[in-house]
Amino acid sequence: MAGKKIELLKKLAALIRYYILVSTTEAGSGHPSSSLSATELMACLLFGGVFRFDIDHPKRPNNDRLIFSKGHASPLFYALWAAAGEVSESELMTYRKFGSPLEGHPSIAFPYTEAATGSLGQGLSIGVGMALNAKYIDRLPYRTYVLLGDSEMAEGSQWESMQIAAHYRLNNLVGILDVNRLGQRGETMYGWDLEAYRKRISSFGWKTILVDGHSIPEIHAAYRQAVKVADQPVMMIARTIKGKGVSFIEDKDGWHGKALKKEECERALQELGEIDKSLRGDIALPQDLVPKEPISLQPPKKVDYPMDKPVATRKAYGNGLIRIFPQFPNIVSLDGEVSNSTYAEIFKEAHPDRFFEMYIAEQNMVGAALGFSIRGKIPFVSTFAAFFTRAFDQIRMSQYSDPNIKFIGSHAGVSIGEDGPSQMGLEDIAMFRAILDSVVLYPCDAVSTEKLVEEAAKHHGMVYLRTTRKETPILYRPEENFTIGGSKVLRESEKDRATVIGAGITVHEALGAYEILKKESVPIRVIDLYSIKPMDEKTLRQVASATRSIVTVEDHYGEGGIGEAVKGVLAGSPAVVHSLCVKKKPKSGKPDELLDYEEISRNAIAEKVKQLI
């Protein structure tokens, strides 16, 4: 590397340090010490000619991608873009202030943020998604770089990402591990033992390169090496000093997440020496490439199920996905090693190049789905409903990155039967409902499942679709329409004495209760509440005024479930809403035995209606 370039990068690093210090001191909070340790690593990446990014067009498909998995180093992140000329010093001074795009942890309010981070151990999986997209879908040569902290290597999610990245030979994925020795409350598990990281990471199939994280020539050489590795992801493991450049906080405990006071900041700035504030770093341009255009869009075929043959909604999901693919060629399917249960295998067999086996590693699967989503794909992610709880933090975080992800949870509720509670999704509706702007769907038959899979694909956002293990009768004709926020009134008369609201498997129980009660001359209304969020408030209010007694019935625990949601919508209405839901610790047994045991079966519904009226 030429001496002149080294000098330039040193000056840029000093300028970046200046920005880090003044912005955090002005904010009165933030993580300067964690930013200072990675300054050379990032300055070299962006301004050393390795990173290729069209700064005027951040969304350009062949731009390299940079994710700050250690999101608390946001002062460095913003300072980088300031050094690139995209953020002014006065804008930096709004850091962490209300309304500023420069939030405490990178958010998508800032145009160069690929994905919101801040919950540790998630950036690498998002990077895996982007790198999978580049290598296998878009077939573009862009690279994805992920800045990682040493503390976050304790998260299991990192090792999920690591194994999958190696499995898929993601040589377009580069991790930069900032080993600054200190976590929030003291030394990390391995301190400066770089060898401990090297052993672990290389055993997972990655190429590792050890560097002095403050030596610009070493770092530069490492990047040059990293981009030449043919069939492995690369981890640059850098020994760094937390607080580097400010002698009185360097490698000192007690300086995590702490801004310098004004006078401390002044002392620190003096140590930096002269700063050339007019300096700007150049970022290399990428090749002007775009992904292969998707084939011409085709309308999906018609849904077609004979009315007399029950089909499991999980199977209808797989059918639906291949049916709509011609209309949505950006669909990719990710599954957690259960594709023969979720029926993602139907899609896998039809489009093996668009299916990604993510093994039993749900956290990385969801993070990777976010990476695909950010790169313009529509990921359909499937596993058992229960096992999405494994990735709740990733699901939670994805809501802050404008996600377009479809989650398909099979084997919901006690109706799965003999396998017992470990495999039963009983908190999944509560979990997905709790996410801002999420959509939660729960179809009861194959036709509505296929239609709702289509609606899910059309809707930009996070959608959860819950499927059922066992076969259920076909209730709807192929021409029936289903909308997000809709519901269906399945049985209705002017004499209805109560309304039973079900969704998924319990719709069939509600219809069973209708038959039982009909024999006893007790007419009831039956609603298929297939859209749990948003909810069809209008119809619910109508039935609440038509029949004063309402019974909700769901194969899910009570809290955060359908009953509570309905009660929420009907609060203040004089209707009496009684919620039947799973209230006892479930066990193994036949589906019908368990529905009876939990008092969510047709018999229990009929009984409850008779009590209420």
Next chain:
Amino acid sequence: MAGKKIELLKKLAALIRYYILVSTTEAGSGHPSSSLSATELMACLLFGGVFRFDIDHPKRPNNDRLIFSKGHASPLFYALWAAAGEVSESELMTYRKFGSPLEGHPSIAFPYTEAATGSLGQGLSIGVGMALNAKYIDRLPYRTYVLLGDSEMAEGSQWESMQIAAHYRLNNLVGILDVNRLGQRGETMYGWDLEAYRKRISSFGWKTILVDGHSIPEIHAAYRQAVKVADQPVMMIARTIKGKGVSFIEDKDGWHGKALKKEECERALQELGEIDKSLRGDIALPQDLVPKEPISLQPPKKVDYPMDKPVATRKAYGNGLIRIFPQFPNIVSLDGEVSNSTYAEIFKEAHPDRFFEMYIAEQNMVGAALGFSIRGKIPFVSTFAAFFTRAFDQIRMSQYSDPNIKFIGSHAGVSIGEDGPSQMGLEDIAMFRAILDSVVLYPCDAVSTEKLVEEAAKHHGMVYLRTTRKETPILYRPEENFTIGGSKVLRESEKDRATVIGAGITVHEALGAYEILKKESVPIRVIDLYSIKPMDEKTLRQVASATRSIVTVEDHYGEGGIGEAVKGVLAGSPAVVHSLCVKKKPKSGKPDELLDYEEISRNAIAEKVKQLI
């Protein structure tokens, strides 16, 4: 190993295979192939003289522990205890039937199940908790054995457990990895590449021993070696054949989770040869040791906070924990590398031998807490409220193991301020409420926090206590009592025109609204709903009949939160309940700015009350 003993173990293995086959065929479902692969591994462990367990006293403190992390191998698990004489063949025939303690995945209905399993990748962390307990708390020589599947090694949680076990030098923890090559839907990531596992596992600091998993002498020698390792956990990595012993399913895809049909079972039994059904295996007895008795119980000191000095409830948590420790000497504290934020550090400093740094690895932390709980300790587990979402699957699964775990989530809600949404717990109440029989507490001041920490310790079960980052005024005198299921009426008059229900930080906003409205001559009632689950239904019903307008206000998303819970309780009451909650994507800013932005501040409450009345 003597030939006679080998012969005995072979016969026992054949008997166990017989039990596996007949019980699953009778059930018509289950996982015989995954059970057959580990038969020799487990037969040798239990009946080879290594495992020490008093079969008549399963709860004996110095018994070795056995956890089936691959819970789907339950047919093997029950067959082992049948071979030990504790389960009859006719009982085995109830496998997976409703009401049988022999559930599809091991549940605590069966007396030899240490912890319910079935969601993969969790057994090792439970084992870590038990081994930490043995080595550092009870100081007993018992060992913990965990049977692991190869598919589940893809779960990140495994690597969290692995690193922590090595960090704490748990030489009393032995993993047995059943590498049968096949997952649910095909080959695992590494197939029979035992070296891939060895490299990874040994790089994480474990002693590894490779064996042929069907060779009794090899397995036996490996166990003898495992129990002699001085300062490392040990992983026995066994090459096995899925379906071993039944030629037509051996190493065949498509036989996961599938019982043999009657005629197939008969063919399989013929292959096993003669079975000695009268044979019973002996399990060695452990030394009769008990843990050091806890020191004599002392009543806790009085709570003491000056009324005029605000204190953060997270700090009161730390204070409370050391205050009650003399009364609850079984308390242990686990923290996810944020003890200086959660204030678990107060306990750590007072009782370093009872504090466990679990690093940023929340899944293993929660699993380990369950291990401690099962061994009779009272784990208090702390991290940011938001980061418990990382361990939702572990939290979910723990509900099936009679957990006595206290979760303390700090930094709840938008009121944390500048750090932004990644650090804000906004779904935590929904998550913990969704668990069966959970308790959810949310105190608003230091006094109530300390009292509720005490109540949490007294209550056997899962308790979630939510704390607040910023300092809040002291509202209660030290003699005030707080109970699970209680609430406090803080402002009340006969002329109240509305009731405002808050919890935690919003109690202070509600009191602020009271003052604003007082000036406008609008008296309101103010409730501190510190017990969110169970909820004080009686008081809520009373206020609903006293004031028709109710405003709930919470620093949490709407779904599954306090507002929905209150509406659920008051369904059918004519009271109009309006829920103020976090409805917009949060950002960075000052706490008060964010409370205003989300319309959960005193001003927003006063405004809403005026609209309603």
